[in-house]
Amino acid sequence: xxxxxxxxxxxxxxxxxxxxxxxxxxxxxxxxxxxxxxxxxxxxxxxxxxxxxxxxxxxxxxxxxxxxxxxxxxxxxxxxxxxxxxxxxxxxxxxxxxxxxxxxxxxxxxxxxxxxxxxxxxxxxxxxxxxxxxxxxxxxxxxxxxxxxxxxxxxxxxxxxxxxxxxxxxxxxxxxxxxxxxxxxxxxxxxxxxxxxxxxxxxxxxxxxxxxxxxxxxxxxxxxxxxxxxxxxxxxxxxxxxxxxxxxxxxxxxxxxxxxxxxxxxxxxxxxxxxxxxxxxxxxxxxxxxxxxxxxxxxxxxxxxxxxxxxxxxxxxxxxxxxxxxxxxxxxxxxxxxxxxxxxxxxxxxxxxxx
Ligand code: QUE
Numbered sequence: 323x324x325x326x327x328x329x330x331x332x333x334x335x336x337x338x339x340x341x342x343x344x345x346x347x348x349x350x351x352x353x354x355x356x357x358x359x360x361x362x363x364x365x366x367x368x369x370x371x372x373x374x375x376x377x378x379x380x381x382x383x384x385x386x387x388x389x390x391x392x393x394x395x396x397x398x399x400x401x402x403x404x405x406x407x408x409x410x411x412x413x414x415x416x417x418x419x420x421x422x423x424x425x426x427x428x429x430x431x432x433x434x435x436x437x438x439x440x441x442x443x444x445x446x447x448x449x450x451x452x453x454x455x456x457x458x459x460x461x462x463x464x465x466x467x468x469x470x471x472x473x474x475x476x477x478x479x480x481x482x483x484x485x486x487x488x489x490x491x492x493x494x495x496x497x498x499x500x501x502x503x504x505x506x507x508x509x510x511x512x513x514x515x516x517x518x519x520x521x522x523x524x525x526x527x528x529x530x531x532x533x534x535x536x537x538x539x540x541x542x543x544x545x546x547x548x549x550x551x552x553x554x555x556x557x558x559x560x561x562x563x564x565x566x567x568x569x570x571x572x573x574x575x576x577x578x579x580x581x582x583x584x585x586x587x588x589x590x591x592x593x594x595x596x597x598x599x600x601x602x603x604x605x606x607x608x609x610x611x612x613x614x615x616x617x618x619x620x621x622x623x624x625x626x627x628x629x630x631x632x633x634x635x636x637x638x639x640x641x642x643x644x645x646x647x648x649x650x651x652x653x654x655x656x657x658x659x660x661x662x663x664x665x666x667x668x669x670x671x672x673x674x675x676x677x
Pocket of ligand 1: 350
């Protein structure tokens with residue numbers, strides 16, 4: 323018998339969830355998502371659970387993202403199946419449940435946290451990073467877009483930082499993520515066990531449970547070091563606040579210094595269509611509710627699952643064949659039309675709405 327991909331345990335008043343696919347960097351499978359969807363309402367009601375603590379098994383990752391390689395294989399081997407429809411739908415339902423969760427939702431992030439992993443942590447009440455923390459929204463690398471509520475939290479970051487992170491897949495360590503507000507505290511990895519024990523021992527009852535959790539975390543918080551983003555923000559704001567993708571490329575090209583040329587070179591490797599729909603996603607999601615954002619992102623996901631989309635080519639090149647040479651369609655930013663972008667935002671027959 324194979325081991326469960328996600329572990330659930332109630333101990334010392336805490337609902338402990340452990341993403342348990344360490345060899346796959348705890349990439350989130352549809353099965354794990356469905357298990358979370360099943361357990362979350364139970365724990366929300368259960369008086370024996372005062373808070374949820376989410377962790378990743380192994381010593382490398384919290385969660386590398388959605389299991390897009392598994393999704394790819396399943397769609398290839400069973401093209402008429404329902405996973406195309408249901409994977410993103412169920413993932414976004416879980417993201418929204420976390421956003422609205424009635425008890426503290428505490429992610430202890432001791433390693434890689436990208437894409438789908440960010441959707442499990444960033445929308446909760448507390449996320450704690452260690453020295454091994456590494457964040458990115460890397461979806462433009464595989465022909466997708468920064469989903470799982472990326473349209474919500476990226477549009478609430480300072481200046482043009484969200485656009486920068488969304489388009490370039492730029493990685494952040496703990497000090498920068500803390501500065502940006504993507505995580506709420508820095509705690510050294512070695513103290514995670516003691517932090518969890520202290521949460522278990524603490525009184526977290528009452529309407530100010532979140533403040534009580536803050537106080538416990540503060541007892542273990544360390545110094546994440548100097549962030550690098552503050553010095554980068556003037557360049558980010560100048561180049562990534564342009565209205566269009568062509569405008570961003572133009573500004574980077576004219577911007578003095580090595581940094582801009584590096585960003586430009588990075589963008590040239592990514593899916594032009596992904597970058598264009600991502601920019602439009604951020605425009606449409608700015609100042610929208612979490613639920614509206616998920617409706618928009620679900621429509622986008624369904625367009626990306628259609629035959630011939632860059633998503634399949636990106637997953638193939640990066641995660642299946644691993645040739646690292648995706649052939650994007652269209653191959654250049656100039657080739658992306660307004661109509662191609664607009665298609666990603668049309669209502670779908672099985673739209674995802676929340677009340
Ligand atoms: C962009 C992504 C993902 C990625 C690589 C990208 C992603 C994801 C994985 C991944 C990593 C390790 C695994 C796995 C999947 O890689 O979302 O199954 O074992 O889950 O460039 O968005």
